[in-house]
Amino acid sequence: MYSLGELAAKLNLEFSGEADCPVTGVASLVSAGPGDLSFLSNKKYLALLEGTRAAAVIVHPEFAGQCPVGCLISETPYLSYARVSHLFNNTPADVPGVHPSAVVSPDADVHSTAVIGPHTVIEGGALVGADAVIGAGVYLGHDSRIGAGTRIYPNAVIYHNVHIGEQCVIHSQAVLGADGFGFAPGPDGWEKICQLGGVRVGDRVEIGACSTVDRGALDHTVIEDGVIIDNLVQIAHNCRIGKNTAMAGCSGLAGSTTIGADCTLSGGVGVVGHVEICDNVHVTGMTMVTKSISEPGSYSSGTPMSSTRDWKRNAVRFSQLESIHKRLASIEKKRGK
């Protein structure tokens, strides 16, 4: 529990209202009750401000006058909400130390302040930094490294020679360092190419549940600082993802593709292999990126949703587009345009 004045001081914000007003939680404008702090980050929800039962609201200076309760005044209310959310973190505390059921190689180097959960396996040559938390049932392969303050949630798997930086979060069932999908056609079928590279992940990277980052074929697969990756995302071998880029759920990159910095790939986006996307590119949901992009901006593919009945009619015509074009050209020609 904090008072409104304490929160203002911690966030370095001005406030209006009673300094000793108690704040016990965070909630949306709609569901906030007494004791809750809320936030208004989008003008669209301005109408909700009037009726809120929150104890206080984080608002832009522009709307401070309209706030019927206490407020924290911020130029960036959403960012202030992000910061305040950590003060009310309800994640259970970790039990310090190495659980006796963990199997830690004597050749591993685990910092004395690191937490190692039950049934976790840490192989020889692995390194776990200060204050790192390795949850239950995690596998950490030979010569892999987990930086200071990084958290690995239960049952995630880190193969050998995967380096993860500091202050990262890796969610459950994520797999870093599985073999890239490399095979050569041989006389009797596919012949596997041994994947000799590793994975290098920078600092402050988050990787979602059930996401996969393959090891490189020869060089490493690289994820730079500040990248955020949602659930069920596939990063193939030898990709490189630039600083602070975000990839939403169910998106995927084929092999050897490079994504620049500060890009956003929405849900379900697929990118073919061996292309380069420059910085500041934004790709809308379920787009198929089939070539390199060298101009910042927003890109899309796909067709709009409609009733299945209408869609079927239009979809048939899609298959006739070349002929529609020719019929049109023929008319234009005859008319002398």
Add this chain to the structure above:
Amino acid sequence: MYSLGELAAKLNLEFSGEADCPVTGVASLVSAGPGDLSFLSNKKYLALLEGTRAAAVIVHPEFAGQCPVGCLISETPYLSYARVSHLFNNTPADVPGVHPSAVVSPDADVHSTAVIGPHTVIEGGALVGADAVIGAGVYLGHDSRIGAGTRIYPNAVIYHNVHIGEQCVIHSQAVLGADGFGFAPGPDGWEKICQLGGVRVGDRVEIGACSTVDRGALDHTVIEDGVIIDNLVQIAHNCRIGKNTAMAGCSGLAGSTTIGADCTLSGGVGVVGHVEICDNVHVTGMTMVTKSISEPGSYSSGTPMSSTRDWKRNAVRFSQLESIHKRLASIEKKRGK
């Protein structure tokens, strides 16, 4: 093994044929052999009835006369097959009790009839109901609850504050309660928003292998009674899925989206965030749902498959559709329509 008469009694169906005809298994019309019970649930396969080697077939009254072997007569043959399938369940029996290698917090409340598999971890405050089965290597976080009769398959992960109802099935590698993908843009990159909500799952819900249901940012993510979710499905934070809705493999919902009751989302469907879909909506495979749907019915997007050669020609014309429209409009104008 059952006799035909016993099956008829158990399913409360009429039958024709010899009551003591032995039935030892279930099989499709094509592969059924002596001793097998089969079913005809689709007129399309009527021709297969004549040649079946099954001991008996579940048929609609309409086709009972054409059945060359014994039959169970049902108004809903597919449903009767579903029910009879459980009589031939070949899933190995569970070993009762808590396996000695499991790490169960003394502050957890595990019912005496529950099964806890080897290497499973159950944290403090967690609750496991009567006859629940928690497979090997599962992680069950603090204050999470597993209802009576629910089965969690090996290596699934349930974070803290996730409540799962009764008679649910959660398959291996599913993750419930990982952090929602919530970040605010800050001066030096993305700043994580602490995900303070949990997950609430109703009764008789099935969640497939490698599917992910994120915890809420503030309020809970909610899955209502009777929802069925296939493999590799992504449910983002603060979604709500209505009663008896079905989501097929590789489909996904972005954050804060609400799906009504009795909907079906086919494989690979994606739904953007913050939209509402009403009850009784059916979305065909790989459709991109980009807006709310307020009318029940069937919805689609995408283009039909063709040979790559034809597709390339038509796809180029897709990129010229605006100009095709203008060319057409120009002709129409000149002709006075």
Add this chain to the structure above:
Amino acid sequence: MYSLGELAAKLNLEFSGEADCPVTGVASLVSAGPGDLSFLSNKKYLALLEGTRAAAVIVHPEFAGQCPVGCLISETPYLSYARVSHLFNNTPADVPGVHPSAVVSPDADVHSTAVIGPHTVIEGGALVGADAVIGAGVYLGHDSRIGAGTRIYPNAVIYHNVHIGEQCVIHSQAVLGADGFGFAPGPDGWEKICQLGGVRVGDRVEIGACSTVDRGALDHTVIEDGVIIDNLVQIAHNCRIGKNTAMAGCSGLAGSTTIGADCTLSGGVGVVGHVEICDNVHVTGMTMVTKSISEPGSYSSGTPMSSTRDWKRNAVRFSQLESIHKRLASIEKKRGK
């Protein structure tokens, strides 16, 4: 470390250059340094050959004359690279035997040369062949079989009655044998159909991280010899995948679909249920396969990516295609074509 002459002998290739030139690793033409062997498998990169710092390069006879360093001469340089990669395998060696923390049923049959990792669970009736490697935290269900030389990476889950052949690789978090998505509509919602079949996987099959292969409803789900499956791929119940077919990341098959031999499905491809695809079919990325394919060849669907601004205009016109067609037909009619 090998000498160039030794490598030539091992690969049964001719070479030019000094036989005792030491080769200590494999690298791409661009990043190769002294001691590295590289390869030129695509004419497109011919210009890189001149400047390479590699000790030697695997080249087609056509380009041997242009190689400024030593070379191994191969009609199939990429295949030769695949084979040579295994000579430089840097995967850590396995610790032989059964780890004391593994829980192996006395009714399981584990070959004396097999490796069983820490915390792995092997149920009764399971069979593990010679030289098989079952990594840490794996679950192997009742009556399942792992063939000789097959490797299962940590935390993968194999349900009961799943047979995997010889020399296969199953990556972490893969799930074989989870229930197919089979439910019948009943009076109060979905009723589960007990999935009575198993999974049969041939020899030399690779299955990627977080991929799922469901057990059959009645008959088995079948994956034939030499099939390669990437990460996050969904194979529904009762599918059959023919010999040497490749499925790239994030692709998926709905139930009872048959794919022929020597097919390739690119990333994100989805195939509806109950269709048949013949041998030698190649499907481009993110294509939706909605019907059977009986002619070998390449198939596609989708629309090309463009700027979101252009895309929006064209996408609106897609929804008017039926009317565009009619407007065109009307003009044609009036003009007597």
